[in-house]
Structure formats: structure tokens, C-alpha cells
Amino acid sequence: MKALIGTYHFAGADIATWFGFAKLIFKEAGSFGVAGPKLAAITSAEDPRLAPRPVYSVLDTKKIERTFDITPRSLRDILVECLKKLSERL
Numbered sequence: 001m002k003a004l005i006g007t008y009h010f011a012g013a014d015i016a017t018w019f020g021f022a023k024l025i026f027k028e029a030g031s032f033g034v035a036g037p038k039l040a041a042i043t044s045a046e047d048p049r050l051a052p053r054p055v056y057s058v059l060d061t062k063k064i065e066r067t068f069d070i071t072p073r074s075l076r077d078i079l080v081e082c083l084k085k086l087s088e089r090l
Contacts, residue, residue: 004067013072013075015058017041028076
């Protein structure tokens, strides 16, 4: 049996920026009665982080998909499921 070592990235099936992710969160939260803030996209250069950020980077899930035969779900589907569970607890 081949050793399962190394780094495995796992994320939703979609590619999303932090802005796109936040936008999706507040759009879907709106259907649960949560009003979202006004969002503004910024570039990586405008993001005040201590560590430098690449202009474009995404998690590649191909290794974990091939190794474990896992297919990621859509980000929207996972988010809606999470919001439903959270709303049931309120």
C-alpha cells in the first residue's frame, strides 16, 4: 500500500476570492433575514497583511480527489446547509 503522506488541500468545488466568498455569504444570509454590509473589493496589494500575498492563488484539490476519490461540493450548497443549521439554533 502506498504511503499517504504530504499536504492535501480540500475546499469547495468553486474558486472564490475572499470578496466573492463574503458576497456569497451575505447574499445567502439575506434569505434568512440577515442584512449584510456594503462590500468593496480590494486588491491583494491593498490588503494590510503582514505576510505578502500572491496576486492569484487558489487551493488545488486534485490530489485529495484522486487519492481518496472525494468530490468537493459547491461552495453555495455547503454555505446554505450551514446557514440552515445555524438558523435552527437561534
